[in-house]
Amino acid sequence: MGALISFIAVIILTLLAYGGVKSANMQAIFGIVLPYAAIMTFLIGVSYRVIKWAKSPVPYRITTTCGQQKTLPWIKQNKIENPSDAMGVTVRMILEVLLFRSLFRNTRSELQDGKLLHGSSKWLWLGGIAFHAAFFTVLFRHLRLFTEPMLLPLHLVETLDGFMQIGAPRLLMSGVVLLGAAMFLLLRRFLIPQVRYISLPADYFPLFLIIGIAVTGIMMRYVTKTDIVSVKELTMGLISLKPKIHQGVGAIFYIHLFLVSVLFAYFPFSKLVHMTGVFLSPTRNLANNGREVRHINPWNYKVKARTYEEYEDEFREKMKSANIPVEKE
Amino acid sequence: MPPKLPKPEELANVNYKPPKKWWQKGTAEIKEGFWCFGSRPKYLQAVDMPNPREWKPTDEDWKLPDNWREIFLEGMAERLQKYRSFHLFMDICVRCGACADKCHFYLGTGDPKNMPVLRAELLRSVYRKYFTPSGKLLGKIAGARELTPDVLKEIWTYAFQCTECRRCSVFCPYGIDTAEITIIARELLNLLGLNTDWIMGPVANSYRTGNHLGLEPHTIKSNIDFMLDDIETVTGIKVEPSFNRKGAEILFVTPSGDLFGEPGIYTCMGYLMLFHELGLDYTWSTMAAEGGNFGFFTSNDMAKKLAYKIYSEAKRLKVKWILGGECGHMWRVWNQYFDTWHGPADFLEAPVSPITGTRFENAKGSKLVHIAEFTSDLIRHKKLSLDPTRNDHLQVTFHDSCNTARGMGIFEEPRYIINNTCNHFYEMPENTIREKTFCCGSGSGLNAGENMEQRMRGGFPRANAVQYVKERHGVNMLANICAIDRATLKPLMDYWVPGVNVAGVHELLGNALIMKGEKERVIDLRGEPLPGKEGA
Structure with missing residues (x-):
């Protein structure tokens, strides 16, 4: 149900761009207005989300500790999984953000003849890391459309990306991996009953969108062989704020660009904000040193609790007869 | 029913x-068996909720x-x-x-x-x-x-x-x-x-008497007196702790579960024997006689109110620092909330073990030291005479409590104590211990009677891992450092893995501890014959 709605939504978006360019000649809308609007929505939206989260304080040091704490000098602390200082936290966050450390722990539990077996399971981690790494490589490669002359690291990345040296134009791995990993993530939502049960339209929509983007992108490079010079003139125009439409860029390019625009605009309103949110996660980015260094809660307040005087007033006689010292005889 | x-x-x-x-x-x-009774009005009224x-x-x-x-x-x-x-x-x-x-x-x-x-x-x-x-x-x-x-x-x-x-x-x-x-x-x-009756009852009790069970000061003392009699029976030594004594060096706080009922009291006897043997200058407080905090299962505000008594009693009794007993959520609260709520503890001193001189650097802010940290330091410095053969009838495994595992990370300290007090220690499978430990299924105030099916189901993965080591190594003792575990793992074991007992780590220590001037021990803290002493 959720998948169908999302799939139809992406098809409609695709047709919208195709129709808009083919029959209504709305190149300016799809090539200039919408990309600008999308990128603005993305920047403002994401900043707004981050600022809003950051405005909520972190009242307590609620680190999730995944290793031995700092304790007696002869007991080896796990400085990364249970950090007690900024250095440990930094390394923990780098591992978390770049290598998906927590997901790497993933296990799969199975019940066999009344016995639970908990085995290691790295597929989700592998799919996740392939997806994200490919996505960022593809995104980075696209900088070639926005820089003149091309930045040096771009050459390097492209060379690495095409190291298999298949075909002409040379096959870039990242695009294939991106498509494959997105398909994997989609399939597991279809095939694993539990994951299907928890999936919302908001989980399928970005996947279909990204698959659409990857397919159109791959088609442009290898099938329709879109005129890269015209495309670059358009993209350079966008980046230099002197946008200009070039004839000779096919509809498929506009579909691609439109889906990308939708992705950017959709980003701040969706779960995709996990990209920035992960940096703020209090269970990961805090040192577990609550007994060593006082953590301040900005909204801390004094509570009215029962005092010893009230306690003794209630129990004084009983305390005295049990020979427990009291303040007031 | x-x-x-x-x-x-x-x-x-x-x-x-x-x-x-x-x-x-x-x-x-x-569903029947999956819910706890709603709180009685008197409990909510007692704490103004x-x-x-x-x-x-x-x-x-x-x-x-x-x-x-x-x-x-x-x-x-x-x-x-x-x-x-x-x-x-x-x-x-x-x-x-x-x-x-x-x-x-x-x-x-x-x-x-x-x-x-x-x-x-x-x-x-x-x-x-x-x-x-x-x-x-x-x-x-x-x-x-x-x-x-x-x-x-x-x-x-x-x-x-x-x-x-x-x-x-x-x-x-x-x-x-x-x-x-x-x-x-x-x-x-x-x-x-x-809220549930099982949570609000202890909250209301804890507010009035200082502990979840509602033990009044004289009852706390008499409960401990019973334990002292048992210690004397086992060791021939008369232990004399103090209550609400001003000027002691250390305030000792443990969950009230250790003061009432088996097997918690055996753990408590272990503490009492250890402190006596060390000649530790410490005191109990009858008001701060609860490290646990069911307020944590209702609201931040209530948790903070119930935690208030610890520092205020430490201040009133003019102690230097605070030693905390074996408990799960108590240590989550003490490690991650306490100092923020009620600090800075500038009226206390950075904790130093009076026996070994070790400074507990990791607790220098809040001045709250975990007893497993304290005891493992003693053993490391060879300050205790231990006879692990007294625990030779036990095949021990260790259950990491959720809160001390994932809200603190105290993994090696209790294991070090077990390894020095027991000869037969076996770990449960890797994915079921340490940070991946499975809950007893009854934490956070769910340890009531009316939701027993829920508890047994929730504890199934834990029990299953115990069964694994029971079948492989004949494990018959599930050690832990949590009062709720001590109360809940026993019925869980009886249901899923009969024949496995439950003990706090300091009960194992109490049995292995050779005390100065003790008589020849023939029974353990539970009054059962020691291995090789069955005929005695």
Whole structure:
């Protein structure tokens, strides 16, 4: 149900761009207005989300500790999984953000003849890391459309990306991996009953969108062989704020660009904000040193609790007869 | 009468296939054996919490205030601004499902709403409806739900079907911690008077007497006196602790579970013997005779109120620092909340062991030292004479308590003590210990009697791992450092793995400890013959 709605939504978006360019000649809308609007929505939206989260304080040091704490000098602390200082936290966050450390722990539990077996399971981690790494490589490669002359690291990345040296134009791995990993993530939502049960339209929509983007992108490079010079003139125009439409860029390019625009605009309103949110996660980015260094809660307040005087007033006689010292005889 | 508990074979037959019906359409089903009684009004009145009344979770009408929806939503808005964790965790979940089979309640019930992701979605769907543009605009398509009485009941059911053990947060790629979500959900429910009797009773007791059990000062003393008699029977040594003594160096605080009932009292006897043997200058406080904090299972405010007595008693008694006994959530609170609530503890001194001279650097701010840290330091410095053969009849395994594992990370200290006091120690499988430990299934105030099926199901993964080492190594003793574990693991073992006993680590220490001037020991702290002394 959720998948169908999302799939139809992406098809409609695709047709919208195709129709808009083919029959209504709305190149300016799809090539200039919408990309600008999308990128603005993305920047403002994401900043707004981050600022809003950051405005909520972190009242307590609620680190999730995944290793031995700092304790007696002869007991080896796990400085990364249970950090007690900024250095440990930094390394923990780098591992978390770049290598998906927590997901790497993933296990799969199975019940066999009344016995639970908990085995290691790295597929989700592998799919996740392939997806994200490919996505960022593809995104980075696209900088070639926005820089003149091309930045040096771009050459390097492209060379690495095409190291298999298949075909002409040379096959870039990242695009294939991106498509494959997105398909994997989609399939597991279809095939694993539990994951299907928890999936919302908001989980399928970005996947279909990204698959659409990857397919159109791959088609442009290898099938329709879109005129890269015209495309670059358009993209350079966008980046230099002197946008200009070039004839000779096919509809498929506009579909691609439109889906990308939708992705950017959709980003701040969706779960995709996990990209920035992960940096703020209090269970990961805090040192577990609550007994060593006082953590301040900005909204801390004094509570009215029962005092010893009230306690003794209630129990004084009983305390005295049990020979427990009291303040007031 | 609590509902009848099905046989283990029936319970172990868990069906993980999700139902056809989509969860958002579901209504709250309050199943027998899965809920605790609603709090009696007197407990809520005792601590001035809202909406005291008689009610039962299975009643159609929960007798909520007319404006319950506004109270709940305003409470939510307030907490979104007060807790970044809550705000963030409402937004960034991608529903990857990595958490699903990490939850002991999911593994034990197969109920999809016990997958941490879905437990959170119950509240998240409400968040989307009232706090996000997409939810307001698109409603159901955006996964948003109206807050109806049924949705409220559903949130209640599953907020009290989570032990806040944080196992899921270990695996979550964004560190989303279901405990944070459950804690806030329970706070919101508390605004409407929706708590359980089993939690509110101890809270009210703890407010008045200082401890969950409601032990009055003279009873605390007489309970300990009984233990002293038993220690004398076992060792021939008369131990004489002090109560509310001013000027002692150390204040000792332990959960009140150690003062009442087996096997907690044996752990307590271990403490008493250890301190006596060291000649430690310490005192008990009859008011701060509870390290545990059931307030933590109601609201931040209540937890803070109940924690107040610890520092205030330390101040009144003019001690230098505080030593804490074996407890789970007590240490989560002491490690991650305490100093923030009631610090700075500048009236105390940075803790130094008077026996070894070790400075507890990791506790220099809050001045709260864990007894496993204290004792392992003693053993390391060879300050204790130990005879591990006295525990030779025990094949021991160790259960890491959720809170001390994932809210502190005290893994090696208790193991070091066990390895020095027992000759036969076996670890449970790797994915079921340390930070991946499985909950006893009864934490966070769920250790009542009427929800026994829920508890046995929740404890199934833990019990299963114990069964593994029992079959392989003949394990017959499940050691731990948590008072709730000591109370709940015993029935869990009796149900799933009969023949396995439960003990605190300091009970094992008490048995192995050779005390100066003791008589030849022939029985252990439980009054049972020591190995090789059966005829004596």
